[in-house]
Amino acid sequence: MAHGPAATALAAADWDPYIAREGNFFDALFRRLRPECDALIAQYEESRSALLPMAHLFQEHEGYLSQNAIVAIAFLLGLTPAVVESTVSFYTLFFRKPVGKYMLSVCRNLSCIINGAEEIMTYFRDSLGIGHLETTADGVFSYEEAECLAACDQAPCMQVNLEFVYKLTKPDIDAMLAAMRAGTYAVAPLVQTAPPERTWKVAQDTGRKSAGGRGVTDPNNAGGIGDKSGVIMLDRLMADPAFAARSRERVLHEKNLGPTNGDAGH
Amino acid sequence: MYREQGGYAQLERAFKELTPKDVADICMGSNLRGRGGAGFPTGRKWSFLPNNGHPRYLVCNCDEAEPGTFKDHMLLEQTPHAIIEGILIGAYAVGCHHAFIYIRGEFKAGFAIFRAAVEAARAAGYVGKNLFGTGFDLELTVHRGAGAYICGEETGLLNSLEGKRGEPRLKPPFPAVKGLYGEPTVVNNVETLAYLPHILRNGAEWFAKVGPERSPGYKVVSISGHVKNPGNYEVPLGTTIRQLIWDCAGGLRDGRTLLGVQPGGGSSACLFEEHLDLPYDFESISKAGSMLGSGAMVVFDDTTNFVKAAHALIRFYAHESCGQCTPCREGGNWLEKTLVRILEGRGLHSDVDMLVSASHQLTGLNLCPLGDSIEPFLASVVKRFEAQFRAYIREPKAAPVAV
Ligand SMILES: Cc1cc2nc3c(=O)[nH]c(=O)nc-3n(C[C@H](O)[C@H](O)[C@H](O)COP(=O)(O)O)c2cc1C
Ligand code: SF4
Ligand code: FES
Numbered sequence: 001m002a003h004g005p006a007a008t009a010l011a012a013a014d015w016d017p018y019i020a021r022e023g024n025f026f027d028a029l030f031r032r033l034r035p036e037c038d039a040l041i042a043q044y045e046e047s048r049s050a051l052l053p054m055a056h057l058f059q060e061h062e063g064y065l066s067q068n069a070i071v072a073i074a075f076l077l078g079l080t081p082a083v084v085e086s087t088v089s090f091y092t093l094f095f096r097k098p099v100g101k102y103m104l105s106v107c108r109n110l111s112c113i114i115n116g117a118e119e120i121m122t123y124f125r126d127s128l129g130i131g132h133l134e135t136t137a138d139g140v141f142s143y144e145e146a147e148c149l150a151a152c153d154q155a156p157c158m159q160v161n162l163e164f165v166y167k168l169t170k171p172d173i174d175a176m177l178a179a180m181r182a183g184t185y186a187v188a189p190l191v192q193t194a195p196p197e198r199t200w201k202v203a204q205d206t207g208r209k210s211a212g213g214r215g216v217t218d219p220n221n222a223g224g225i226g227d228k229s230g231v232i233m234l235d236r237l238m239a240d241p242a243f244a245a246r247s248r249e250r251v252l253h254e255k256n257l258g259p260t261n262g263d264a265g266h
Numbered sequence: 267m268y269r270e271q272g273g274y275a276q277l278e279r280a281f282k283e284l285t286p287k288d289v290a291d292i293c294m295g296s297n298l299r300g301r302g303g304a305g306f307p308t309g310r311k312w313s314f315l316p317n318n319g320h321p322r323y324l325v326c327n328c329d330e331a332e333p334g335t336f337k338d339h340m341l342l343e344q345t346p347h348a349i350i351e352g353i354l355i356g357a358y359a360v361g362c363h364h365a366f367i368y369i370r371g372e373f374k375a376g377f378a379i380f381r382a383a384v385e386a387a388r389a390a391g392y393v394g395k396n397l398f399g400t401g402f403d404l405e406l407t408v409h410r411g412a413g414a415y416i417c418g419e420e421t422g423l424l425n426s427l428e429g430k431r432g433e434p435r436l437k438p439p440f441p442a443v444k445g446l447y448g449e450p451t452v453v454n455n456v457e458t459l460a461y462l463p464h465i466l467r468n469g470a471e472w473f474a475k476v477g478p479e480r481s482p483g484y485k486v487v488s489i490s491g492h493v494k495n496p497g498n499y500e501v502p503l504g505t506t507i508r509q510l511i512w513d514c515a516g517g518l519r520d521g522r523t524l525l526g527v528q529p530g531g532g533s534s535a536c537l538f539e540e541h542l543d544l545p546y547d548f549e550s551i552s553k554a555g556s557m558l559g560s561g562a563m564v565v566f567d568d569t570t571n572f573v574k575a576a577h578a579l580i581r582f583y584a585h586e587s588c589g590q591c592t593p594c595r596e597g598g599n600w601l602e603k604t605l606v607r608i609l610e611g612r613g614l615h616s617d618v619d620m621l622v623s624a625s626h627q628l629t630g631l632n633l634c635p636l637g638d639s640i641e642p643f644l645a646s647v648v649k650r651f652e653a654q655f656r657a658y659i660r661e662p663k664a665a666p667v668a669v
Contacts, residue, residue: 043407045364045447051429052412056371077429090431090588091412093371109333110532111490111564113578114571147415147582148532149372150330150339152490152564153497162374233593236627246616253614257660 029061030072037076047077055088063191064095064200089202093162098196100135100142101189102180105159106168108145111152120156120168121145127177135196140180142200163187268347274392276466277351280358281398284466289359293462295470297482302327302418302455303531303560305481305548312360314442315450323451324357325427326367326459328376329411329418333532333582334562337486337498338456342369342376345460346383350406352459354392355466357404360452364405367456368423371412381408415586419634420453422588433588434634457486477503481548481558489515491565492522503547507537510546511565522567526650530559532579533639535646536566556642572651573658576621576644577605583640594637597628601640611660618655622648 036057040050051073058069065088067081074081088094106121125131128141135142151157154166165176179185237243268274280289294309315322326349330338341349349367357365369377384406387393395403409427416422417432424446426432445451461483465473473483481503487510490496494516501510507527511517518524526536529546535556537544544550551558566575584598601624607613625641632638648655 046428048429049409049427052426053410056410056412087429087431088412090433091371091414093413108578109582110528110575110578111334111496113574114491114564114566114569118574146372147585148331148333148335150336150370152334152336152488152562155490155496159372162372164375232631233597233627237624240623240627242616242619242623246614246620249614249616257612 029058030068033057033061033072034076041076048079051077051079051084051087052091055084055094059094061191062193064098064194066194095200096202097200098192098194099190099200100196101140101192102185102187103142103144103159103161103190105144105146105149105162107147107149107151107155107157109148109152111148112155112157115155117156120158120170120173123170123173127173133199133201135198135200139192139196141177142196160185160187161190268345269390272467273347273463274351274387274390276463277354277358277392278398280355280466281400281402286359286361289355289466292466292470293359296465296473297470297480298458298461298465298473299481299483299548300455301457301461301485301561302453303332303533305558308454308458311442311454312356312452314440315360315452316443318450320449321364322360322362323446323449324353324360324362324365325420325423325446325451325453326353326356326365326456327418327420327423327453328367328369328373328456329415329423330370330456330560331415331418331586332560332562333579334488334490334528334564335531335560336488336490337561339370339373339376340498341456341460341486342373343379346380347387348460348463349380349456350383350387350392352456352462353406354387354404355462356452356454356459357406358402362452363403364407366407366409366427366446368409368411368417368427370418371410371414373410377408377410384408414588415582416588416634416636419636422634423453424451431588433590434636436633478545478547478549485546485561487514487546488560488562489565490563492518492567492569493565494519501546504545504550506543507546507563508542510563511542515565518565518567522569524565525568525570526566526572526647528556528562528564528566528643530557531562532582533557533635533642534559535642536650538650556646572647572654573605573609576647577602577609579643580605580640583636587636591632591634591637593628593631594633594640597624597637598640601625601644608655608658611658613659615656615659618648618652618659621645621655 037054040053041047044050054073055065059065062069070081070084074084106124108117124143128136128143130136130143132145149157149159151164151166156168157166158168290309290312298308299305300308328338328342353365384393393404393406397404411417411426414432417426419434420441421435422432424441427446441451441453443450476482476484483503484500485503486498486500488498489510493511496515499514524539526538528534528536529551537554537556541554544554548558580601584602587594587598589595601621604617604621608617622645625644629638629641
């Protein structure tokens with residue numbers, strides 16, 4: 001694809017001014033944000049409630065949640081970094097790796113799909129040369145297909161760095177991308193403190209959030225070890241006489257269709 | 267501005283002239299039902315709070331992410347003070363001294379607007395200590411989520427507000443007994459709370475008399491899809507679906523005919539032409555086999571590809587499943603993959619049957635309603651528009667080989 005290896009990305013030297021300006025993380029950013037963090041914690045009866053607000057705060061200043069930020073949040077809340085990391089990984093708005101200057105989130109849900117969102121998404125992919133959850137090699141654009149943005153009356157719609165753009169057309173997109181490239185777009189770019197990689201997702205397969213037991217943190221949370229719901233579902237399936245016939249039919253069908261390019265799912 | 271139009275007058279009246287019980291009684295008498303999706307009577311919900319001397323919390327749910335719904339988004343940005351007044355009145359009625367609003371992470375602008383509005387209300391003496399000289403302290407914290415539909419589910423929301431992963435909790439215990447920080451908690455939708463000032467001003471009777479007896483009052487309906495004027499429309503419950511589409515939203519685009527309407531957000535089953543004269547209220551819609559849910563109506567005309575429509579919704583549920591329950595986590599993914607297979611021309615006729623049976627198999631086995639929301643729309647459109655699904659099935663070239 002249009003994406004080259006790391007060599008085409010911005011050179012490390014491009015980030016030197018930031019380091020020169022901010023110096024060591026704990027000396028600069030952390031010290032600067034500390035009072036705001038304390039104020040956030042003071043809003044709640046239990047300090048852990050400030051976890052999401054603090055993560056938003058650090059991300060605003062660093063452009064993503066660096067390992068330093070995770071450690072800082074853990075330190076301030078008396079948690080381990082692993083707990084903070086497991087929590088923020090649940091939420092799609094936190095980036096654990098650097099992203100582009102403009103996060104383009106195009107709605108792919110029902111009302112937008114029936115109003116031409118598919119064409120808009122293809123146009124974005126073609127114009128940018130990247131796909132869902134990817135960043136362009138120049139570090140300017142990150143692109144994702146998002147779920148319903150609660151602006152269905154303005155379909156097809158999107159957000160740029162969480163600011164809404166309504167009733168998208170192809171000429172709008174051309175103008176938008178040109179303005180972003182020229183640095184004249186109305187929405188402020190995200191802060192960049194490190195060069196983005198091809199994707200900001202830690203695991204590419206985002207279809208699955210957590211395997212059964214992994215998310216379980218206390219005995220009140222079912223669905224973990226010993227949960228019977230999956231077994232019941234399988235039992236129901238096996239009791240369905242059509243089930244076995246279908247499995248057989250599927251195997252035959254795949255054979256008859258011959259080799260295909262890739263997996264059925266994504 | 268809001269005050270010039272009579273804003274905060276009802277808050278002041280509640281604090282100065284009414285006891286919390288009076289306010290709760292008015293709410294009960296109005297028969298206001300929750301506007302967040304479940305339609306539970308608000309007054310009854312409040313009455314479940316135990317009298318055990320523990321602190322109580324009220325949390326306003328503004329995580330709006332149900333596909334098709336965009337009413338809370340509008341209320342948040344355009345009438346923040348009405349929401350604040352509603353929250354404060356609700357908090358007074360249930361005896362809560364620290365209320366929260368959980369705003370969806372994507373509503374960055376709405377969050378800033380709302381926070382500024384809360385500061386203005388604080389400066390005007392509506393939030394803080396010793397309100398109206400009554401000795402009643404009331405704090406309001408504005409909290410922002412970070413992108414997860416499941417945090418709209420009330421117990422997922424509470425976990426998220428506690429700084430945890432937004433995974434729903436097993437119920438019971440219900441939040442009214444054990445909610446935020448393990449204390450009794452009421453979770454109410456934005457629209458529900460925003461009706462409180464109006465109900466106080468005009469009286470319980472005024473609200474209870476509008477529309478059908480069992481689901482009275484007004485409702486904001488978000489209409490989108492294939493209509494001329496999509497948008498939010500506030501109507502008395504019991505208005506027919508036909509009136510909503512034609513009188514409010516301007517009808518279909520020219521030369522088109524209607525194929526279906528999804529009446530209550532992504533989790534509701536599709537309704538069809540024969541349902542157009544149904545009154546839009548909780549009972550009538552559920553009698554027709556769907557639900558009113560969050561009040562989000564998506565209208566489909568004859569250009570709709572229902573395979574793609576179903577795929578968009580199933581992909582949403584598969585993506586937003588929190589992963590705790592096997593049927594929801596695996597079932598959603600499996601259905602999504604089956605739909606992709608069909609769309610790519612690699613499906614089987616029996617895949618179409620399987621969509622219906624498999625979505626049914628996974629229903630009723632899940633911790634929260636998200637898992638059970640996968641089936642309704644998919645099953646209803648496969649049954650009605652089976653031909654559209656079958657049209658994607660390619661016949662293999664060679665005769666089947668025996669195994
Ligand atoms: C998956 C899921 C998502 C939900 N999302 C929302 C939401 O975004 N906003 C909301 O008010 N209620 C939502 N609800 C309903 C809440 O659980 C809860 O019933 C509601 O906030 C109660 O408020 P009400 O009584 O005023 O309707 C959701 C429920 C589920 C199962
Ligand atoms: S039904 Fe789905 S979303 Fe709800 S708790 Fe279970 S896995 Fe999570
Ligand atoms: S479906 Fe796109 S904003 Fe709701």
